[in-house]
Structure formats: structure tokens, C-alpha cells
Amino acid sequence: MKRLIAGLPFIAAVIFGGFFLWGLNPDRDPNEIPSVLISQPAPAFDLDPVPGLETPGLARSDLVGNERPVVVNVFASWCVPCRAEHAVLTRFVERDGMRLFGINYKDKPEDAVKWLNDLGNPYERIGSDLSGRTGIEWGLSGVPETFIVDSDGTVLFRYVGPVVGPDAVERFTQALKQAGALPNGAGS
Amino acid sequence: MRQLIFAFCIGLFPFAANAVEPDEMLTDPVLEQRAREISKDLRCVVCQNQDIDSSNAGVARDLRLLVRERLVVGDSDAEVIEYIRARYGDYVLLKPPLEPATYALWFAPIAFVLIGVFVGGGVLMSRRKQEAFEDLGAEDENTVSEILRQNEAGDAS
Numbered sequence: 129m130k131r132l133i134a135g136l137p138f139i140a141a142v143i144f145g146g147f148f149l150w151g152l153n154p155d156r157d158p159n160e161i162p163s164v165l166i167s168q169p170a171p172a173f174d175l176d177p178v179p180g181l182e183t184p185g186l187a188r189s190d191l192v193g194n195e196r197p198v199v200v201n202v203f204a205s206w207c208v209p210c211r212a213e214h215a216v217l218t219r220f221v222e223r224d225g226m227r228l229f230g231i232n233y234k235d236k237p238e239d240a241v242k243w244l245n246d247l248g249n250p251y252e253r254i255g256s257d258l259s260g261r262t263g264i265e266w267g268l269s270g271v272p273e274t275f276i277v278d279s280d281g282t283v284l285f286r287y288v289g290p291v292v293g294p295d296a297v298e299r300f301t302q303a304l305k306q307a308g309a310l311p312n313g314a315g316s
Numbered sequence: 317m318r319q320l321i322f323a324f325c326i327g328l329f330p331f332a333a334n335a336v337e338p339d340e341m342l343t344d345p346v347l348e349q350r351a352r353e354i355s356k357d358l359r360c361v362v363c364q365n366q367d368i369d370s371s372n373a374g375v376a377r378d379l380r381l382l383v384r385e386r387l388v389v390g391d392s393d394a395e396v397i398e399y400i401r402a403r404y405g406d407y408v409l410l411k412p413p414l415e416p417a418t419y420a421l422w423f424a425p426i427a428f429v430l431i432g433v434f435v436g437g438g439v440l441m442s443r444r445k446q447e448a449f450e451d452l453g454a455e456d457e458n459t460v461s462e463i464l465r466q467n468e469a470g471d472a473s
Contacts, residue, residue, distance in 0.1 A: 130442075133435060161361060164405035171403070234374070260378045267403045269361035269375065 161269055165283040170200075170275070171265035175255025179237040181244065186229050186255030192281040197309040198227040200275045201251075202263065204235040205243035207271040209290035214247050216291050217274075221250040225311045226304060230254040233263050233271050274300070276307045335372045342384050351384045354396055358383070359408050367410055 150156070165171075170191055177185035191198055201217060203210040220226040230251035232240050237256065244251075257263055266275070269288065276285040285303040290296070304310050336355075342348040355369035360376040368376040368383075379400065386396045400408055412418045452460065 133438060136435060159364070161364075161407055162405055164403070260374070261382075263375075264378055264382060264403055267361075267405070 161288065163267060163286045163288075165267055165275070165286060168283055169281050170277050170283050171262075173255070173262040173265055175231065175257055175262055178232050178235075178240050178254050178256045180241045181237075181249075181254065183230075183249060183251055183254045186231060186253040188281065190229065190253055191277045192279065194227065194279045196227065196311070197276050197278045197284060197307040198229060199304075199309065200229050200231060200277055202231045202233050202257075202266070202268060202271055202273045204233045204271050205239040206235065207233075209292065210272045211243075211247070212292045213272050213290035214250075216297060218248060218250040220300075220304070224304075226309060227252060231262060231266075232256050233268070234258060234260050276303060276309055278307065335370050335376065336380065337377075340377070340380055340384065342388065347384070347387050350393060351380070351387055354383050354387075354393055355380055357397065357410050358400060359410050361404060361408065 170188055172188050174187040175185050177183060186200075191200065199217075199220075201213075203214070217226075217228055221228050228250050230253070232254050234257065240254075240256070255262070260268075266273070272290050274287040274291055275283055278284050284307045287296070287300055287303070291300045336352070342351060352369060356367045358368045358379060360366045360368045360371035360373055360379075362373040362375050363371050366376075368379045382400070383396055386399055391399065397409070406413060412421060414422055
């Protein structure tokens with residue numbers, strides 16, 4: 129009994145020390161929001177095209193039945209990091225053969241058209257989510273966010289924030305490869 | 317003068333920043349009240365430590381509108397919360413649900429109190445036992461007083 133009590137401070141120190149060690153881990157992101165969508169079917173949605181753009185609109189049915197998993201990117205012309213991410217996504221599409229669909233989130237159509245005309249349009253389809261309701265269906269917390277959707281409509285991966293910088297690009301590339309979203313041999 | 321005092325008094329009360337804008341509110345006061353109550357239990361996913369009722373973030377506003385929309389359609393409070401939880405997960409609830417993953421969260425405080433009572437009680441009990449041995453036997457008592465007496469005599473000389 130006495131021994132047990134004498135050992136308590138030590139046990140407490142070990143437990144709390146363990147917590148502190150866990151909290152100090154630089155790889156841990158306390159702002160990370162767990163996603164409920166992973167391994168779940170993508171939400172149902174049907175968005176009209178952006179007026180003034182020739183790219184067709186986007187619905188859930190466009191994500192299903194493709195040969196390979198596809199990527200859904202939520203973007204807006206008012207979102208500054210999206211501009212940096214745009215170049216990265218374009219490279220994935222042009223160099224690696226990634227298939228990219230866009231959700232234009234709460235954006236004025238004329239702004240979106242101008243943005244895509246300036247930077248180029250790597251998107252096969254773009255749905256205009258003016259109300260932000262489809263964003264909620266996807267559990268969106270901000271722009272940009274990028275999802276990899278399997279050909280049966282299951283969400284495989286979610287990236288919150290811009291895919292910019294070596295670490296992010298590496299993580300995203302790994303996810304693309306794991307999902308099999310790139311044609312054979314690409315992305316190396 | 318009266319108005320001035322009144323204005324001053326109002327100035328003394330810091331009103332909580334109100335994020336719910338007039339155009340969001342429902343005309344039905346009962347539904348609006350329910351919407352406010354639900355909004356206070358939902359976390360804003362952008363600001364993270366604020367409920368959506370008091371957050372000015374765009375997503376929070378969208379969620380407030382969604383809550384009201386669901387209420388107008390005729391959802392119960394629980395159904396509205398479940399609707400949002402299905403999209404944003406348990407994370408969106410400011411009060412975490414009781415389930416195996418959160419047992420530690422809910423029961424750790426009780427466990428700590430029990431440990432405290434147990435350890436504290438144990439220490440106090442062992443103290444009390446020691447007190448029982450404080451009475452010396454008559455023989456020891458004599459020896460001690462003898463020594464004390466000798467010491468006193470020594471000091472005096």
C-alpha cells in the first residue's frame with residue numbers, strides 16, 4: 129500500500145510527460161479537423177456551370193464511373209492561396225494526367241471567368257456553388273480544399289488548404305499514387 | 317439629462333457581439349429561439365473555438381441559415397444537429413457525445429477525484445494510526461523525565 133502511494137507521483141509524471149511529449153511533436157497539427165467523408169460516399173450535388181464559361185457544370189454522377197479516381201478541387205477567385213495552388217494543380221493535370229474537376233465556391237461568375245482566363249483552365253468540369261450549400265455537403269471549412277474520389281464515388285482523400293510547397297505536394301502525390309489516380313508511370 | 321444618464325447606463329453594459337444578422341432571422345420567434353439554442357451548440361469550423369451563433373465567418377453564417385432552413389422544413393432540434401453532424405462529424409458539436417472514444421474525456425475527472433479521495437484518505441488514515449502510538453509506557457516516561465531532569469540540573473550549574 130505504502131509502495132503504491134510512493135509510486136504515484138512517478139506514475140503521474142510518466143503519464144503527463146507522455147502527453148507533453150505527444151503535444152510537442154512538430155508533425156502534429158492541432159488545427160487539423162478530422163473529416164467524416166473519408167471512405168464515405170461523396171455527397172449528392174448537382175451544380176450548374178459558371179455562366180460565361182464553356183466548361184460544363186459538375187454533378188456527383190460525373191465523379192462516378194470514371195476509369196481512374198478523379199480529383200475535386202474547391203476554389204474561388206477571391207481566395208489568394210488558390211492562385212498559388214492553381215499552378216500546382218495545372219502541372220498535375222498536364223504533366224501527370226490527373227483528372228481535375230472544380231467547384232467554384234461562392235464566387236462571382238465574371239470574377240471566376242477572368243481568373244481562369246488569366247491563369248488557364250485545367251478543370252474538365254466546373255460547378256458554380258454560389259450559395260455555398262454544396263460546400264457544406266462536402267464538410268468544407270475553407271477554400272481551397274481538394275478531394276480524391278474513387279470511381280465508385282467513395283471519397284479517398286481530403287486535403288485542407290492549398291497544395292503548395294514541397295511537403296504538401298509530396299503528400300498529395302503519395303495520395304494520388306495510392307489511390308491510383310494517375311496513369312501508370314506518371315507522377316514520379 | 318435623463319436621456320443622457322440612460323445612454324450612459326446602456327454604455328455600461330458590454331453587449332455580446334451579435335453575429336446573427338437581421339436578414340437571417342426567422343419571423344417565427346419560437347423557431348428563431350430554437351435556432352439560436354442549436355447554434356450555440358455547434359462549433360464554427362473556421363474559428364474552431366466559437367459557436368456558430370457568435371461567429372462572423374462565412375461558413376458559420378451558411379450553417380446558421382441551414383439550421384433555420386431545416387427548422388422551417390419541420391426538423392426537430394436533434395434532427396438538425398444530426399444533419400450537420402453527418403457532414404462535419406462529432407467535431408462540430410461543442411459538447412462531445414458520450415461514446416467509447418470519449419469515455420476518457422467524460423470519466424477521467426471522476427476517476428481523478430476517486431484517486432484523490434483514495435490516496436488522501438489512505439494518507440490520513442495512516443497518520444491517525446501513528447497518533448495511537450504517541451503514549452509512551454510508564455517505564456519510558458520515567459526514563460525521559462529522568463533525562464530531562466538531569467539536563468536541567470546540568471544547565472543550572
